[in-house]
Amino acid sequence: MRRTVRLMATLLPLLALVVFASPASATSSCDGLATPSVPGARVTSLSAEERHDLVVPPGPFNPEPIPVAPFCQVFMTLTHPGANDTVTVAVWLPLTGWNGRFQGTGGGGYAAGFFGFTLAGR
Structure with missing residues (x-):
């Protein structure tokens, strides 16, 4: 439970960056x-880096390649003091x-990893 609360406190500022940015902006x-x-x-x-012409290769959850529209790829790394x-x-x-909507993907605990096909959508 404590880990979940800490994770949510970590993600909220980045999600706010996504959610409160309007489509017009x-x-x-x-x-x-x-x-x-x-x-x-x-x-x-x-x-943050602009990505163009990306195609997610076929995998166990996406049997066909997934072409992805141009996007801004953002990576943030952080640490919690004292938690190592x-x-x-x-x-x-x-x-x-x-369109102004946000879809969160991913998991917690045992579902860690980078799943490009979940970010690509269809």
Whole structure:
């Protein structure tokens, strides 16, 4: 339970970056993303890069390749002082045509990993 609360406190600032950005304010660049302030944690790195022409290769959950619209790939790494941990959060933000909705993917505990096909959608 304590771990879940800590994870939610970690993700809320990044989710706020996604949720409160309106579709009208969507730009065609990843430049200018500010490092969020995360209560109880220290952000160690934040990177954002425009990605074009990405195709998620076939895998066990997607038998066909998935072409992905251009997006801003954001990675944030943080740590919780005294916990000796490292948490990496990945978000793909569309560069254009975003409808303002956010779909969270992923899991916790034993479901750790990077699952590109879940971020790509269909």
